[in-house]
Structures are given as C-alpha cells and as structure tokens.
Amino acid sequence: MRGFLSGLDTLPLGAAFRELDGGRGKTPIWARRLHLQSTDVPARSSIVLHNMCQLETEGHAVPSLRPGSAREWFNAYRKALKRLLRDESQAVRTRAEVRHDFRQLRYVTATVAEEICSTVLRPQWAARLLPWKPEIESEPAPNGKEDVYDLAQAPVALHFSTYISYAVHQIQNLLWPLSLGFVLLTISLKSYSFQSPQLIGRFLILTLIVIGYFIWTCMSQIERNPILSRMTGTTAGELNKDFYVKLIGYGALPVLGVLASQFPSISNFLLSWVEPSLQAFR
Numbered sequence: 001m002r003g004f005l006s007g008l009d010t011l012p013l014g015a016a017f018r019e020l021d022g023g024r025g026k027t028p029i030w031a032r033r034l035h036l037q038s039t040d041v042p043a044r045s046s047i048v049l050h051n052m053c054q055l056e057t058e059g060h061a062v063p064s065l066r067p068g069s070a071r072e073w074f075n076a077y078r079k080a081l082k083r084l085l086r087d088e089s090q091a092v093r094t095r096a097e098v099r100h101d102f103r104q105l106r107y108v109t110a111t112v113a114e115e116i117c118s119t120v121l122r123p124q125w126a127a128r129l130l131p132w133k134p135e136i137e138s139e140p141a142p143n144g145k146e147d148v149y150d151l152a153q154a155p156v157a158l159h160f161s162t163y164i165s166y167a168v169h170q171i172q173n174l175l176w177p178l179s180l181g182f183v184l185l186t187i188s189l190k191s192y193s194f195q196s197p198q199l200i201g202r203f204l205i206l207t208l209i210v211i212g213y214f215i216w217t218c219m220s221q222i223e224r225n226p227i228l229s230r231m232t233g234t235t236a237g238e239l240n241k242d243f244y245v246k247l248i249g250y251g252a253l254p255v256l257g258v259l260a261s262q263f264p265s266i267s268n269f270l271l272s273w274v275e276p277s278l279q280a281f282r
Contacts, residue, residue: 001167005227008160012125014226016153019233020161028223029232031246034169041158042081042105048154049074049112055148062148064123070148073112080108106162113159120152161231168222175215179253182211186257201262208258212251219247 008014020040052070084101189200222228223243229236 002221002225005164005225009226013121013153013157013160016157017161017227017230018154018157020165020231027232028219028234028243028246029165029168029228030171030175030219030222031242032232034165034172036162036166036169039085041162042077042084042109045109045155045158046074046077046081048151048158049077052148052151055151060147062120062124065120065148069115069119073115076108077112080105109155109159109162113156116152116156120149121156124149164228164231168228171218171222175250178211178215179250182208182254183257186254186260201258204258205262208254211254215251216247219243 049070053074056065056067056070080101084098084105186204189204194200220239220243223234223239224237226236234240
C-alpha cells in the first residue's frame with residue numbers, strides 16, 4: 001500500500017485528491033468510520049464528468065481526446081448511477097440487487113477511468129513531463145476555470161480514493177482484534193498457575209513493546225502520507241492531537257492488561273469496578 005501511494009504521489013494525479021466526506025474534523029483516516037457504500041464519490045464524479053461535457057461542448061478540449069468522448073463517459077456513468085439510485089416505490093429491491101448495482105457502477109467507473117487515462121492523462125503527462133517531446137497544451141477554459149485536462153484527473157483520483165478507502169478499512173479491521181487479542185492473551189496466561197509467572201510477565205511486556213512499535217510506525221506513516229492527508233484534510237507530514245488521542249485509545253486495553261497482570265493492586269482496582277456489573281447480571 002505504501003508503494004502504491006508513493007507511485008501515485010509522483011504523478012500529477014497526486015495533487016487531484018480531495019477530502020472525502022467532509023465535516024469530520026481532523027480525525028485520522030484509520031480511525032474514521034468509512035462508508036464504503038457512500039454515494040459521495042459517485043456524485044462528485046458525475047459532476048466532474050458533466051463539467052467536462054460542458055467544456056467539450058464549448059470547444060475547449062485536448063487534442064488527444066476524441067470529440068464526443070466526454071459525453072459518452074457522462075451518459076454511461078449517469079445511467080449506472082441512476083440504476084443504483086432508482087425509485088424503490090414500485091418494488092423493493094433485495095440486498096443482492098443493490099450489491100449488483102454497486103458492482104456495475106464500479107465497473108463503469110473503472111472503465112471510464114481507464115479510458116480517461118489512456119486518451120487524456122497519459123498523452124498530457126508524456127508531453128508535459130518529458131522534455132524531449134513537444135509540449136501539447138489544451139485550450140484554456142474561459143473565466144479562469146479548469147480545462148479538460150485538469151478536470152479529467154478528478155474522476156481518476158476519486159476512483160483510486162474508493163480503493164484506498166477500502167484498503168484503509170481493512171487496516172481498521174485489524175486494529176481492534178489486535179488490541180483485544182492481546183488482552184485475551186493476558187487473561188489466558190493468568191488463568192492458569194504457570195511455573196514461571198515472572199518470565200511470562202516479562203514476555204508480555206516485551207511483546208507489548210514490539211507490537212506497539214510496529215503499530216506506531218504503521219499508523220504514523222499513514223498519517224504523514226501526502227495523499228491520505230489530502231483525503232482527510234490534514235497537513236501532510238504532521239501528527240496532530242487527534243492522532244495521539246486515537247492511538248492511545250487503541251493501546252489503552254493492552255497496557256491495562258499488562259499492568260493488571262504485573263501489579264495485583266491494579267488488578268484488584270479494576271475488579272472493584274467490574275464486580276458490580278457482574279453482580280447486576282446475576
């Protein structure tokens with residue numbers, strides 16, 4: 001994932017990534033509740049494709065773009081999006097039908113993104129980034145607006161944003177099981193009287209330090225990544241207050257588990273808080 005994001009950031013496409021699902025503050029992306037079925041990305045993509053159609057109609061296009069291509073992309077995307085958001089008053093759709101419509105929309109998105117890359121972005125990148133090739137300039141849009149080349153990068157960046165959100169969601173799924181699993185390991189080792197409890201305690205502390213180091217390294221790299229920072233609206237290369245708060249929240253349970261296993265006073269204190277709840281369940 002880090003290599004994939006680094007490759008994207010080396011391209012002009014890296015600057016086209018924008019914040020998704022705004023209004024959530026500066027929460028790290030690995031601590032957010034990602035809505036993978038959200039219509040935020042499809043709605044933005046539809047608007048950008050519509051703007052490309054308007055510029056193409058006004059005669060502002062790139063030489064490598066076949067006339068009418070933007071209109072074809074917009075119509076295909078609008079048709080797939082309309083199928084997903086169609087009125088359910090006539091017949092209630094099943095979950096399988098909705099998932100099928102989402103897969104169809106993602107297929108159309110991938111097809112449109114590939115065609116945009118092959119017909120607009122790659123020729124423009126080759127002309128603008130390679131000094132030994134003649135530069136190809138698209139006709140500027142009126143009133144200082146973005147031209148077709150600038151708009152074409154947005155749907156591709158949004159398409160990659162969906163995949164990146166899915167990958168980050170899988171990292172989220174690994175965080176809480178790792179934290180809770182370490183607590184269960186501590187409880188299981190304390191549930192039986194082993195011959196070397198001090199050695200087991202040292203093993204738990206060492207394991208906690210090693211796991212904490214790798215989690216810190218991974219999460220800090222995610223937070224500092226330029227593309228992920230653009231998707232969350234944070235400053236690239238910096239660790240804000242919310243990052244430390246969320247990271248402490250994930251590591252609080254393992255640390256309490258280790259401390260409770262090493263210091264009986266802490267264990268008794270925690271049991272004094274839990275015991276009333278257990279009595280209530282009885």
